[in-house]
Amino acid sequence: MTRSNSRILTGTRIRERRLALSRRQADVARAAGISAAYLNLIEHNRRPVGEHLVVRLAAALDVPAAELAEGREEARIAALREAAARLPAEVAAELDQAPEMLARFPGWAAVLIATARRAEGLERQLVTLSDRMTQDPYLLTTLHEVLSAVTSIRSTASILAEGGEIPPDWRDRFHANLDGDSLRLSRTAQALVAYLDSFDTQGAIFTPQEEVEAWIAAGAPPVDEAADLASDAARTLARDHLDRLTRDRAVLPDRVLTDAAALEPDPLRMAARLQQPLDLVMRRLADLKPRGFENAGLLICDGSGALILRSPSPGFPLARPGDACPLWPLFQALAQPQTAIAARLQAPSGRRFRSLSLATRHQPLGVEGPVLSHAQMLILPEEAGQPGEAGLPIGPACRICPRIGCPARREPSILATA
Amino acid sequence: MPDILIIEDEPNIAHAVQFILSRDGWQVALHGDGLGGIEAIRGAKPRLVILDVMLPHRSGTEILAELRGDHDPSIAATPVLLLTARGQAHVPLADEVLAKPFANDDLRAVVRRMLV
Numbered sequence: 079m080t081r082s083n084s085r086i087l088t089g090t091r092i093r094e095r096r097l098a099l100s101r102r103q104a105d106v107a108r109a110a111g112i113s114a115a116y117l118n119l120i121e122h123n124r125r126p127v128g129e130h131l132v133v134r135l136a137a138a139l140d141v142p143a144a145e146l147a148e149g150r151e152e153a154r155i156a157a158l159r160e161a162a163a164r165l166p167a168e169v170a171a172e173l174d175q176a177p178e179m180l181a182r183f184p185g186w187a188a189v190l191i192a193t194a195r196r197a198e199g200l201e202r203q204l205v206t207l208s209d210r211m212t213q214d215p216y217l218l219t220t221l222h223e224v225l226s227a228v229t230s231i232r233s234t235a236s237i238l239a240e241g242g243e244i245p246p247d248w249r250d251r252f253h254a255n256l257d258g259d260s261l262r263l264s265r266t267a268q269a270l271v272a273y274l275d276s277f278d279t280q281g282a283i284f285t286p287q288e289e290v291e292a293w294i295a296a297g298a299p300p301v302d303e304a305a306d307l308a309s310d311a312a313r314t315l316a317r318d319h320l321d322r323l324t325r326d327r328a329v330l331p332d333r334v335l336t337d338a339a340a341l342e343p344d345p346l347r348m349a350a351r352l353q354q355p356l357d358l359v360m361r362r363l364a365d366l367k368p369r370g371f372e373n374a375g376l377l378i379c380d381g382s383g384a385l386i387l388r389s390p391s392p393g394f395p396l397a398r399p400g401d402a403c404p405l406w407p408l409f410q411a412l413a414q415p416q417t418a419i420a421a422r423l424q425a426p427s428g429r430r431f432r433s434l435s436l437a438t439r440h441q442p443l444g445v446e447g448p449v450l451s452h453a454q455m456l457i458l459p460e461e462a463g464q465p466g467e468a469g470l471p472i473g474p475a476c477r478i479c480p481r482i483g484c485p486a487r488r489e490p491s492i493l494a495t496a
Numbered sequence: 497m498p499d500i501l502i503i504e505d506e507p508n509i510a511h512a513v514q515f516i517l518s519r520d521g522w523q524v525a526l527h528g529d530g531l532g533g534i535e536a537i538r539g540a541k542p543r544l545v546i547l548d549v550m551l552p553h554r555s556g557t558e559i560l561a562e563l564r565g566d567h568d569p570s571i572a573a574t575p576v577l578l579l580t581a582r583g584q585a586h587v588p589l590a591d592e593v594l595a596k597p598f599a600n601d602d603l604r605a606v607v608r609r610m611l612v
Contacts, residue, residue: 221581222550225581225597226506226509226581226596228596228597229506229509229596229597229598230506230508230509230512232597232598232599233509233512233513233516233597233598233600233603234508234512236599236600237512237515237516237600240600242519244515248515251511252512252515255508255511258508259508
């Protein structure tokens with residue numbers, strides 16, 4: 079959102095509010111201590127509106143100043159644009175008229191924003207539940223138990239219902255089987271219902287990697303005291319992560335990186351200035367998050383493409399561990415080691431990111447040992463509402479990506495069929 | 497030599513299937529685990545194997561793959577009816593697939609089709 083666009087919004091909202099109250103420009107202007115001509119210029123977006131004047135106009139129009147303030151409008155316009163971006167490309171909203179819509183129909187805009195946010199929340203729940211249904215070993219085992227009991231009951235009951243001669247020992251066995259299987263079915267069904275009731279659909283944690291991600295998001299408290307690290311595997315991964323950070327910090331201390339970031343925003347030039355490897359600089363930027371990199375995120379994968387660190391920027395689309403979008407430049411980097419790949423990315427939500435990806439190779443076991451590859455992608459979010467190129471349309475992973483026509487799609491999306 | 501060998505770890509299902517098919521006149525033998533499943537087939541040399549997919553220790557699809565690779569062509573070619581909980585219409589290497597739970601008449605029909 080540019081400064082002039084913000085002014086337009088505020089002026090339009092002032093005019094809309096005045097007209098809604100059926101008041102004359104001269105009356106409102108007098109109450110706000112300005113001339114009617116000046117108010118006319120403001121309402122037609124030809125003059126900026128200072129903070130103090132907004133307060134006076136808000137009082138004159140009997141509306142909270144925040145309702146006329148720019149920041150609130152910017153956030154709402156960004157939310158409207160995100161709502162539009164979530165829909166397929168063939169549903170083309172007039173994005174450039176979002177400010178006008180917000181100003182003219184604030185109630186409808188609020189409904190649209192609330193509906194889009196509710197849809198986003200429901201999609202998250204759907205993804206979580208879908209993951210449970212397909213990956214949860216307890217659920218799979220229990221459902222198999224239910225199906226076995228149902229199969230046995232159905233076949234046995236049909237045998238008894240079909241009539242015909244059944245030897246007494248077989249008849250007794252079938253009666254006992256029916257009794258046992260019906261009891262097993264009822265117990266398993268009760269356990270299943272209790273288990274489903276326990277679902278925390280707002281984001282259940284399953285895997286050690288997810289535990290570590292939650293731990294990092296919580297600020298990486300001491301490993302032995304971290305509530306997010308429930309499993310031994312997660313604690314081991316967390317300690318490995320801390321060891322790597324410690325090694326990186328020893329080579330490139332906080333102060334040195336902070337000073338370098340203040341002088342040079344380009345990570346490649348920063349690495350050249352520091353005479354340090356780019357992959358180290360990228361990791362340190364994502365860890366320290368100096369000025370200009372406050373919301374930096376980092377993904378690291380091994381040579382198989384498996385993600386071994388997921389510390390994304392806010393709003394970057396991620397699936398559950400083990401799944402990813404094949405279009406992420408992270409994977410492209412694996413095929414071009416030692417070459418930094420810069421790209422602009424656009425998430426299904428409409429959020430845009432800049433990314434820098436780099437793959438490295440090393441042979442820790444010497445010349446006779448295997449060549450190990452790693453790639454990492456530094457993610458830097460762009461401000462919402464900023465104009466610019468759309469960027470490469472990426473997603474979290476095919477199964478939960480709404481981009482139906484994506485050429486890289488490898489499986490249907492549950493969001494498209496839901 | 498039995499007509500049919502059932503490899504199924506759920507004894508109540510195995511007994512029900514055994515009874516249904518025995519009443520139709522087929523000679524039926526049972527094996528209750530994935531372990532030793534391939535040896536049971538080699539030993540019994542049945543005309544048809546009814547194989548559950550989700551078996552303890554060794555899955556039905558693993559047994560099926562080993563069966564098809566058996567050095568004895570007559571063993572490798574044994575017709576297999578796969579019992580599955582997932583409702584797949586087609587499973588590679590299986591001759592027929594029946595989704596659980598199934599109707600007894602459907603079981604009879606598919607077995608008759610495979611053996612007659």
